[in-house]
Amino acid sequence: MRLVGRIYAALFSLFLLAPIIAIAGGSLTTTNYVAFPPRGLTLHWYLQILQQRESLTALGLSLAIGAAAATLATLLALPVGLAFTRYRTRLNGVVYAVIMTPAMLPSVFLGLAFLVLYTPMGIGATPIGLLAGHVMIATPFALSLILVGLASLDGTLEHAARSLGASPFRAFLLITLPQISWSLAAGWAFAFMISFGSLEISLFLSTSTLVTLPVQIFMALEWSPLDPALTAISSGLAIITLVVLVVTARFVNLERFLKRA
Amino acid sequence: MTDHLAVDGLELSFGTHQVLNRVTFSIAEGERLCLLGPSGCGKTTTLQVIAGFIQAQTGSVTVAGRPIDHLPPEKRNIGIMFQNYALFPHMTIFDNVAFGLRMRRLPAADVEQRVGEALRLVRLAHAAQKSPRQLSGGEQQRIAFARAVAIRPSLLLLDEPFSNLDARLRIEMRDELLHLLRPLKIATLMVTHDQEEAMAIADRVAVMRAGRIEQIGTPQAVYSQPANLFVAHFVGESNVLDGTVLEGSAAGTRLEAPGLGSLNARASGGLRRNDQVTVLVRPERISLLPAGAAGREPGWNYVPATLDEVVFLGHRTECRLLAGARRLTAWQAGGTIEALRLGDPVIAAWRHDDTLVVPQGAT
Amino acid sequence: MTRTGSARWLRSWLLLIAVPLLVFGVFYCAPIANLLRLSFSVAEGQTGANADGLDIYAKLLGDEYFLLIVWRTVKLSLLTTLACAILCYPVSMVVAQSKGWAQTCLFIVLLMPLMTSVTVTTYGWLILLGQAGVVNSALMGLGVIDRPQRLLQNETAIVVGLVQVMSVFMVLSVAAALQSIDSNHVRAARSLGASPWSAFWRIVFPQSLPGLRTGCLLVFSLSMSAYATPGVLGGPRLKFVSFLIYQQAMQLLDWPRAAAMAVLLLIVTTGVWGLASAYGQLKTWRRRQAEAAVPAFAQAGRQGAI
Ligand SMILES: Nc1ncnc2c1ncn2[C@@H]1O[C@H](COP(=O)(O)OP(=O)(O)O)[C@@H](O)[C@H]1O
Numbered sequence: 041m042r043l044v045g046r047i048y049a050a051l052f053s054l055f056l057l058a059p060i061i062a063i064a065g066g067s068l069t070t071t072n073y074v075a076f077p078p079r080g081l082t083l084h085w086y087l088q089i090l091q092q093r094e095s096l097t098a099l100g101l102s103l104a105i106g107a108a109a110a111t112l113a114t115l116l117a118l119p120v121g122l123a124f125t126r127y128r129t130r131l132n133g134v135v136y137a138v139i140m141t142p143a144m145l146p147s148v149f150l151g152l153a154f155l156v157l158y159t160p161m162g163i164g165a166t167p168i169g170l171l172a173g174h175v176m177i178a179t180p181f182a183l184s185l186i187l188v189g190l191a192s193l194d195g196t197l198e199h200a201a202r203s204l205g206a207s208p209f210r211a212f213l214l215i216t217l218p219q220i221s222w223s224l225a226a227g228w229a230f231a232f233m234i235s236f237g238s239l240e241i242s243l244f245l246s247t248s249t250l251v252t253l254p255v256q257i258f259m260a261l262e263w264s265p266l267d268p269a270l271t272a273i274s275s276g277l278a279i280i281t282l283v284v285l286v287v288t289a290r291f292v293n294l295e296r297f298l299k300r301a
Numbered sequence: 302m303t304d305h306l307a308v309d310g311l312e313l314s315f316g317t318h319q320v321l322n323r324v325t326f327s328i329a330e331g332e333r334l335c336l337l338g339p340s341g342c343g344k345t346t347t348l349q350v351i352a353g354f355i356q357a358q359t360g361s362v363t364v365a366g367r368p369i370d371h372l373p374p375e376k377r378n379i380g381i382m383f384q385n386y387a388l389f390p391h392m393t394i395f396d397n398v399a400f401g402l403r404m405r406r407l408p409a410a411d412v413e414q415r416v417g418e419a420l421r422l423v424r425l426a427h428a429a430q431k432s433p434r435q436l437s438g439g440e441q442q443r444i445a446f447a448r449a450v451a452i453r454p455s456l457l458l459l460d461e462p463f464s465n466l467d468a469r470l471r472i473e474m475r476d477e478l479l480h481l482l483r484p485l486k487i488a489t490l491m492v493t494h495d496q497e498e499a500m501a502i503a504d505r506v507a508v509m510r511a512g513r514i515e516q517i518g519t520p521q522a523v524y525s526q527p528a529n530l531f532v533a534h535f536v537g538e539s540n541v542l543d544g545t546v547l548e549g550s551a552a553g554t555r556l557e558a559p560g561l562g563s564l565n566a567r568a569s570g571g572l573r574r575n576d577q578v579t580v581l582v583r584p585e586r587i588s589l590l591p592a593g594a595a596g597r598e599p600g601w602n603y604v605p606a607t608l609d610e611v612v613f614l615g616h617r618t619e620c621r622l623l624a625g626a627r628r629l630t631a632w633q634a635g636g637t638i639e640a641l642r643l644g645d646p647v648i649a650a651w652r653h654d655d656t657l658v659v660p661q662g663a664t
Numbered sequence: 665m666t667r668t669g670s671a672r673w674l675r676s677w678l679l680l681i682a683v684p685l686l687v688f689g690v691f692y693c694a695p696i697a698n699l700l701r702l703s704f705s706v707a708e709g710q711t712g713a714n715a716d717g718l719d720i721y722a723k724l725l726g727d728e729y730f731l732l733i734v735w736r737t738v739k740l741s742l743l744t745t746l747a748c749a750i751l752c753y754p755v756s757m758v759v760a761q762s763k764g765w766a767q768t769c770l771f772i773v774l775l776m777p778l779m780t781s782v783t784v785t786t787y788g789w790l791i792l793l794g795q796a797g798v799v800n801s802a803l804m805g806l807g808v809i810d811r812p813q814r815l816l817q818n819e820t821a822i823v824v825g826l827v828q829v830m831s832v833f834m835v836l837s838v839a840a841a842l843q844s845i846d847s848n849h850v851r852a853a854r855s856l857g858a859s860p861w862s863a864f865w866r867i868v869f870p871q872s873l874p875g876l877r878t879g880c881l882l883v884f885s886l887s888m889s890a891y892a893t894p895g896v897l898g899g900p901r902l903k904f905v906s907f908l909i910y911q912q913a914m915q916l917l918d919w920p921r922a923a924a925m926a927v928l929l930l931i932v933t934t935g936v937w938g939l940a941s942a943y944g945q946l947k948t949w950r951r952r953q954a955e956a957a958v959p960a961f962a963q964a965g966r967q968g969a970i
């Protein structure tokens with residue numbers, strides 16, 4: 041029974057990873073169309089993207105927006121999480137609903153809403169607008185991880201620090217912050233990946249000169265889906281994701297996800 | 302004795318639920334007071350108000366004649382030992398104990414010296430560089446104590462200090478804590494729901510119920526003269542009987558207990574003939590005599606009964622008696638009842654002074 | 665932690681909440697309110713007595729083409745939800761039981777599709793399911809088919825792609841519910857004579873239902889708003905509502921109509937959430953009614969025990 045379960049889980053994992061494996065494999069082909077399994081092995085296509093100005097610019101923009109959005113999302117989510125755990129009030133429910141809904145609403149709906157109001161606000165087709173949109177969809181992920189961290193925090197520790205003479209700020213800095221740093225890191229990483237992979241929001245907020253990597257790949261898919269250079273970029277994206285995930289898993293006990301629900 | 306801590310008329314409600322109801326008590330310099338009450342009666346809340354984590358709606362807290370209500374917790378110089386110890390898990394033992402001293406910006410050399418002192422006091426100097434997780438429950442508790450006293454607090458608060466320990470360690474740590482507290486002569490407020498702990502550690506005990514202090518006194522006084530039925534039940538065990546007053550005077554009370562005949566009890570003011578009262582007798586105060594035993598001494602109540610059940614509990618034997626339709630419990634040390642068998646007639650005897658009378662209505 | 669009834673805490677609460685709330689108000693709530701407003705506006709050039717704010721909606725709801733696409737979106741989302749529930753439940757059990765590095769690996773595998781950009785995974789399916797793709801070659805190698813089949817641009821491809829992206833939500837929701845079940849419940853059931861299967865069916869499964877419900881809601885609403893997966897795997901014929909919205913807004917530049925479509929999509933999606941939470945509330949309400957019947961002393965006893 042156990043064994044059957046494990047075999048099934050392994051097969052299911054293969055199903056989940058199949059497209060990513062196909063991309064990574066296809067990017068190594070020596071043919072000048074995508075073939076999976078690859079015919080021969082070469083890193084030629086990876087070297088070629090280094091010559092593609094647009095791809096590199098798009099990658100740079102995606103990384104920059106992702107890092108900035110994740111940082112802002114974490115900075116916005118932390119005080120909210122603290123307010124929720126310190127003060128129990130019905131208002132928390134309202135604030136929670138406002139901040140968590142971007143993760144649940146249709147992203148096309150959000151993208152359109154952002155476009156329609158950001159344009160008259162003067163940030164429609166600017167990096168600021170793109171960043172603002174990404175912050176909105178990344179914050180829910182940062183908040184939910186920070187809340188997991190705060191929930192596992194022992195509230196009396198801060199009381200102990202206060203009774204020993206620490207001001208509220210110092211008690212937070214010296215006691216609370218070190219305790220929840222793992223959840224801040226995980227929240228940041230998840231927010232980063234959500235922003236880094238987001239397509240719909242970016243589609244609405246990008247212009248011909250302001251293109252994130254997923255948007256660029258998506259556009260290219262329409263014209264030349266069998267270009268191996270495209271698989272190379274895509275697999276680069278997947279590799280970055282995997283690295284961030286593995287690093288997060290190294291520092292964070294991912295099992296805590298199960299405590300959230 | 303001057304009052305070191307004075308708590309005056311604390312009131313606090315969460316919504317309609319009144320958690321503290323005019324809580325008033327004081328602690329003299331060097332005195333140990335214990336708040337004793339069932340779980341949920343407001344003990345922790347009282348501590349939190351004194352420590353400054355919760356604001357009471359009315360009432361005041363004074364330490365050494367100075368009101369501290371407006372001070373934030375970090376300015377109160379009150380040492381707290383938390384129920385779960387609240388040791389900082391990301392710091393070493395040394396850093397835990399040093400925390401309060403560093404907050405006071407003591408020079409590093411002084412910090413080192415005073416942490417050393419505190420750790421030696423609790424005999425854990427060798428553990429300075431360990432992390433809290435590497436220590437046993439009892440050791441963690443000693444560190445929590447060291448951390449709280451290292452700041453030389455003007456008042457020490459202990460919240461259910463033994464509740465996280467298993468039964469054996471609990472008694473060990475109780476003696477240890479008493480041993481540590483005595484020479485320090487710090488005014489101490491401890492909170493517990495365990496009457497034995499309270500009596501073992503405290504100079505005085507304050508029995509609390511539903512946000513209200515029911516009685517304050519030495520352990521002996523609270524045990525032998527409970528102010529009401531609640532205190533009598535909570536502190537120790539009692540036989541509870543109904544009675545009707547026949548005659549009340551300064552010399553004593555004479556009353557009629559249905560099924561037991563007439564009894565004499567300790568004097569209790571304000572009782573009149575025909576008042577309905579509750580009669581309390583501690584089980585360890587009841588002696589058993591064989592049915593035929595002769596000789597009645599003055600100052601004792603004698604009640605004939607039959608032996609219904611005997612339960613051997615090691616350090617004592619619990620005898621359940623039937624006196625008419627009434628049940629009585631008597632505790633006997635060791636083998637005094639070896640000669641008796643179930644169903645034998647016996648005589649239960651106890652002193653007039655061990656018979657307490659509580660007016661009915663005063664629950 | 666801190667608990668006081670005074671206005672002091674409200675100030676500190678506001679101090680913490682103020683900036684995030686302001687940011688969300690300006691960059692999130694305002695755009696949504698504005699979009700709602702826009703969807704009720706009168707289309708340009710349409711003045712006169714019978715032009716009112718619901719004009720666009722009336723036209724949309726009478727538009728068979730639009731309704732067809734809404735129906736397809738709902739149908740395929742439901743199919744995806746069902747497939748996820750059936751396929752993921754056993755995986756959740758494995759996740760809930762596994763420990764240590766095995767569990768970590770499972771988590772990474774599950775999170776990969778969520779964290780990898782949806783364009784990348786969709787592209788992967790394009791390669792796998794194409795005419796010269798590995799699935800076609802394998803099927804031919806096994807002799808199931810004799811020439812490459814068109815595996816893309818159909819509804820199955822869309823569902824396969826969606827299941828791959830969405831399963832993480834189902835697995836994590838169900839596994840969380842499974843893990844919170846006291847393992848002594850199963851032991852108790854077994855000791856009372858239940859077979860492993862009936863212990864699962866009568867003890868574990870009912871307790872995992874809240875997790876399954878959460879998972880289904882997440883998968884359904886996320887599938888409803890999927891854009892890239894149906895767009896790429898379904899081809900131009902099998903559009904989803906979100907594609908229509910994008911087209912209206914970015915290619916035809918008809919923002920009010922796009923706004924109305926987006927609002928309708930939102931209503932259908934959140935309507936399901938609403939139904940589910942109403943159902944949940946009905947259940948709590950029923951339980952409260954039942955509890956009210958419990959004698960008062962039992963209640964008091966319960967409180968005393970806390
Ligand atoms: N934040 C709160 N809101 C409402 N009621 C509370 C709150 N904190 C404590 N109480 C109630 O106050 C009472 C006293 O609690 P506490 O002081 O912790 O009791 P204990 O004597 O066991 O330490 C309990 O009945 C508890 O339910």
Ligand SMILES: [Mg+2]
Nearest residue numbers: 341344345461
């Ligand atoms: Mg308590």
